[in-house]
Amino acid sequence: xxxxVSLKATPRISFQSVPSFNHRPNFFIRRSTxxxxxxxSNFPGLRAQQSETISPKxxxxxxxxxxxxxxxGMFQNEVAASQGIRIRRRPPTGPPLHxxxxxxxxxxxxxxxxxxxxxxxxxxxxxxVSQMKEKKPLASLKKFVENAxxxxxxxxxxxxxxxxxGLPGLIAEVKKASPSRGILREDFDPVxxxxxxxxxxxxxxxxxxxxxxxxxxxxxxxxIRSAGVKCPLLCKEFVIDAWQIxxxxxxxxxxxxxxxxxxxxxxxxxxxxxxxxLGLAALVEVHDEREMDRVLGIKGIELIGINNRNLETFEVxxxxxxxxxxxxxxxxxxxxxxxxxxxxxxxxPDDVAYVQEAGVKAxxxxxxxxxxxxxxxxxxxxxxxxxxx
Ligand SMILES: O=P(O)(O)OC[C@@H](O)[C@@H](O)c1c[nH]c2ccccc12
Numbered sequence: 001x002x003x004x005v006s007l008k009a010t011p012r013i014s015f016q017s018v019p020s021f022n023h024r025p026n027f028f029i030r031r032s033t034x035x036x037x038x039x040x041s042n043f044p045g046l047r048a049q050q051s052e053t054i055s056p057k058x059x060x061x062x063x064x065x066x067x068x069x070x071x072x073g074m075f076q077n078e079v080a081a082s083q084g085i086r087i088r089r090r091p092p093t094g095p096p097l098h099x100x101x102x103x104x105x106x107x108x109x110x111x112x113x114x115x116x117x118x119x120x121x122x123x124x125x126x127x128x129v130s131q132m133k134e135k136k137p138l139a140s141l142k143k144f145v146e147n148a149x150x151x152x153x154x155x156x157x158x159x160x161x162x163x164x165x166g167l168p169g170l171i172a173e174v175k176k177a178s179p180s181r182g183i184l185r186e187d188f189d190p191v192x193x194x195x196x197x198x199x200x201x202x203x204x205x206x207x208x209x210x211x212x213x214x215x216x217x218x219x220x221x222x223x224i225r226s227a228g229v230k231c232p233l234l235c236k237e238f239v240i241d242a243w244q245i246x247x248x249x250x251x252x253x254x255x256x257x258x259x260x261x262x263x264x265x266x267x268x269x270x271x272x273x274x275x276x277x278l279g280l281a282a283l284v285e286v287h288d289e290r291e292m293d294r295v296l297g298i299k300g301i302e303l304i305g306i307n308n309r310n311l312e313t314f315e316v317x318x319x320x321x322x323x324x325x326x327x328x329x330x331x332x333x334x335x336x337x338x339x340x341x342x343x344x345x346x347x348x349p350d351d352v353a354y355v356q357e358a359g360v361k362a363x364x365x366x367x368x369x370x371x372x373x374x375x376x377x378x379x380x381x382x383x384x385x386x387x388x389x
Contacts, residue, residue: 070091073089073091076089076264077089079264079266080264083264083265083294084290084291084294085261085262085263085264086115086119086261086312087118087119087122087261087262087312088115088119089122089123089126089240090122090123090126090127091112116312116313117179117213117311117312117314118261118262118311118312119312121179121210121212121213121238122238122240122262124212124213125210125238125240126240128212129240129241129243129244132243132247133241133243136247138243138246141243141246141247141250142246144250145246145249145250145278148249148250150279151232151249151253151254151278151279151280152230152231152232152233152254153232153254153281154204154232154234154254154255154280154281154303155281155302155303155339157169157203157204157231157232158171158203158204158303158339158341158361158362159339159361160203161201161203161362161387162203162361162362165201165383165387167352167356167383167387168342168352168355168356168360168361168362168363169203169204169361169362169363170201170202170203170204170362170363170365170379170382170383170387171202171203171204171205171206171234171341171362171363171364171365172197172200172202172204172205172206172365172366172369172375172379173205173206173207173208173236173364173365173366173369173370174190174193174194174197174205174206174207174208174216174220174224174370175206175208175214175216175236175366175367175370176188176190176208176214176215176216176370177214177215178213178214178366178367179213179214179314180309180314181367183215184366184367184370184371185370185371188215190207190220190223190224191223191224191227191229193370193375194207194224194227194229194231195227195229196374196375196376197231197369197375197376197379198229198230198231198376199376199388200375200376200377200378200379200380200387200388201379201386201387201388201389202231202379203231203232203362204231204232204233204234204254204255205224205229205231205232205233205234206233206234206236206364206366207220207221207224207233207234207235207236208220208236209221209235209236209237209248209251210236210237210238214236216236218247218248218251221233221235221248221251221252221253222251222252224252225251225252226252232254232255232281233252233253233254233255234253234254234255234256234257234281234283235248235251235253235255235256235257236257237256237257238259238262239256239257239258239259239262239263239271240262240263242270242271242274244256245271245274245275245278245280246274246278248280249278249279249280253280254279254280254281255280255281255282255283255303256275256280256281256282256283257283257285257305258271258272258282258283258284258285259285259311260284260285260286260287260291260294260295261285261286261287261291261311261312265294265297265298268284268294268295268298269298269299272284272298272300272301273300276300281302281303282301282302282303283303283304283305283341284298284301284303284304284305285304285305285306285307285343286304286305286306286307286324287306287307287309287310287311287320288320288324289323289324289329292304292306292324292329293329296329296332296333296336301336301338302338302339303338303339303340303341304333304338304339304340304341305340305341305342305343305364306320306321306324306325306340306341306342306343306360307320307343307344308320308321308342308343308344308345308346309343309344309345316344316345317345318342318345318346318351318354318355321340321342321354321355321358321360322354322355322357322358325340325358325359325360330359333359334359339361339362340359340360340361340362341360341361341362341363341364342355342356342358342360342362342363342364343363343364344364344366345367346363346365346368346382347367347368347382348382348384349382349383349384352382352383352384365382368382369382376388
């Protein structure tokens with residue numbers, strides 16, 4: 001058999017701005033040339049480069065590993081798609097390349113570019129998390145978890161607020177920006193905002209930790225926790241890996257968000273168990289009936305968030321909360337004693353009354369509060385009365 005070689009086309013021309021991989025994996029060549037054996041003679045337009053020649057044995061092993069990674073990635077996406085999940089995970093070894101003669105190119109919508117903003121965020125998160133994991137492996141986080149201060153009762157705080165005020169318990173969000181609304185507040189002091197929310201009667205706080213798309217940070221979460229704010233804290237992240245849950249725990253979170261549009265059932269099950277083990281509440285977010293039904297089929301869920309914003313298109317519609325709580329779904333939620341949180345696009349006492357009527361016992365609000373010069377007073381405006389007493 002001829003030795004495996006790493007082939008390189010000259011000149012290298014990319015038709016797209018996606019980063020090009022200099023050491024391109026052989027298996028992409030194999031797939032994109034209809035399983036032609038990797039022999040130099042099968043690629044007349046390509047020229048082998050001595051400097052990139054690798055030993056046949058090592059080359060084969062690396063090749064096999066990459067094929068495996070690719071297959072596992074494809075399999076995960078298939079499982080997810082079978083559950084109606086449209087968000088695909090980033091191709092593990094980068095997007096596939098195609099070759100024609102000396103040219104290499106990537107095709108739009110061929111699995112190599114994110115199809116919407118949520119998918120883009122998730123693909124970016126994938127890279128971010130693998131880098132963070134390398135710096136702080138799970139074993140080292142586990143040591144910190146052992147010494148971390150106990151968590152606060154997130155669900156308990158929401159229930160207490162609801163029974164005290166007769167209104168939905170408020171999770172007030174510390175949010176500087178979002179991809180759909182841009183910068184919400186220029187003079188953004190997370191600790192000051194958190195204190196104002198607490199004073200204004202919020203039961204819990206939500207702190208965005210995504211830096212690139214929401215201008216949040218784990219520093220903000222830590223700062224709010226160590227500033228003496230007593231409200232339990234939700235870490236608002238795009239969780240794709242259990243490692244992030246441990247990280248959130250040591251950075252001061254009492255609860256974490258899990259998004260059903262991103263996570264297959266098995267991941268949600270596994271992550272909910274990890275949350276329990278770490279003393280965290282899991283807020284599982286859904287946006288449509290299918291996601292709601294999947295989540296209702298998972299044991300041990302205490303908190304479900306209904307997002308009125310579609311994270312793929314940014315469309316908002318607060319009647320989504322009502323739609324998902326009608327009929328049998330609402331009944332099942334009451335039977336299971338699950339607390340439902342109405343999320344996003346709530347601005348007025350009428351909005352709050354509308355989702356309360358639909359069956360929520362808590363609301364998650366960012367924009368309408370954070371934009372007020374005094375976000376604490378914003379709470380009074382949102383509920384139509386002072387709920388701090
Ligand atoms: O600012 P709003 O419209 O009040 O929305 C708050 C919150 O619901 C929203 O920030 C949100 C809900 N689910 C998310 C998931 C990721 C990032 C952000 C979110």
